[in-house]
Amino acid sequence: MIKTQKTTYKIMLYSVASFLGGVSLATLIYWSPQVHTPNKATLEESVLAEMLYDNFQRYTDNCDIEKVTAMISQIETGHYTKLEKQKYDEVLLQLVAKKANRKALANLKKSEDYLDRLAKSETILPVVDKKIYIEILGEGSGDPIVPETNIFLHLKQYDESGKLIKDTGESEPSCIPLSKMAKGFKIGIEGARIGERRKIYIHPDYGFSKTKSGSSANHLLIYEVSIAGQPPKSAMPE
Numbered sequence: 001m002i003k004t005q006k007t008t009y010k011i012m013l014y015s016v017a018s019f020l021g022g023v024s025l026a027t028l029i030y031w032s033p034q035v036h037t038p039n040k041a042t043l044e045e046s047v048l049a050e051m052l053y054d055n056f057q058r059y060t061d062n063c064d065i066e067k068v069t070a071m072i073s074q075i076e077t078g079h080y081t082k083l084e085k086q087k088y089d090e091v092l093l094q095l096v097a098k099k100a101n102r103k104a105l106a107n108l109k110k111s112e113d114y115l116d117r118l119a120k121s122e123t124i125l126p127v128v129d130k131k132i133y134i135e136i137l138g139e140g141s142g143d144p145i146v147p148e149t150n151i152f153l154h155l156k157q158y159d160e161s162g163k164l165i166k167d168t169g170e171s172e173p174s175c176i177p178l179s180k181m182a183k184g185f186k187i188g189i190e191g192a193r194i195g196e197r198r199k200i201y202i203h204p205d206y207g208f209s210k211t212k213s214g215s216s217a218n219h220l221l222i223y224e225v226s227i228a229g230q231p232p233k234s235a236m237p238e
Helices: 002-020 025-031 043-062 065-077 085-118 183-188
Strands: 125-128 132-138 150-158 164-167 174-177 197-202 221-229
Antiparallel strands (some): 125 132, 150 174, 150 221
16 A cells, blocks of 8 residues: 555646646655665665655745645545636636746845945945946056947856856957946946946846846846947948
8 A cells, every 4th residue: 555655746746747837746755754765765766765755955934844744645545626627727827926036036135135245345346336346457547438339358257166157358349339238237347448447336227127027137247348449330230
């Protein structure tokens, strides 16, 4: 009977895991006293249990594990009337949305804490208080760049830990249309001169957060730019 229960639970709960992109109530097999037999578990079963447990942990603030375990037992014995598919899908999507919202809020706090620490440095200049900061790494001697046009530059992007996540390379500068850059980038590069190298720190409100969601939302943008020049107006692409 125990072996049959294990198989039934795994099949049923794995389908839920597929819908949620990795989260599975099969984790509860690990906790359920009716099913869990640690001394008899194979190595593969132990690894699977750990994987499912780690995934489920991200959602435990939305549900009571003991109640969910009890519901599984009721489903297996036929003492629970399953929800209609529309309601079932609706609840699952709400669960995923709650997770995404928590991640977005965590990203926002991380970004704001970083900027608060950054603002205390004497080498950092505020452009928009608490939102956009710049750091001059090398002075330029050329003309000031013209806003809302195109510029030739070398660009690097970093995350909060200082890890390089984008680099246009050092061979030939890239022609960047300022009109297509994030609002914070355009504000942060104002006043820069050709030949200048500066870092721009951009709060999510001035970045791309409005076009992203979940784990991709509310990330701080950190750019290091070396301005090589501006093309003649006649040579600027549309």
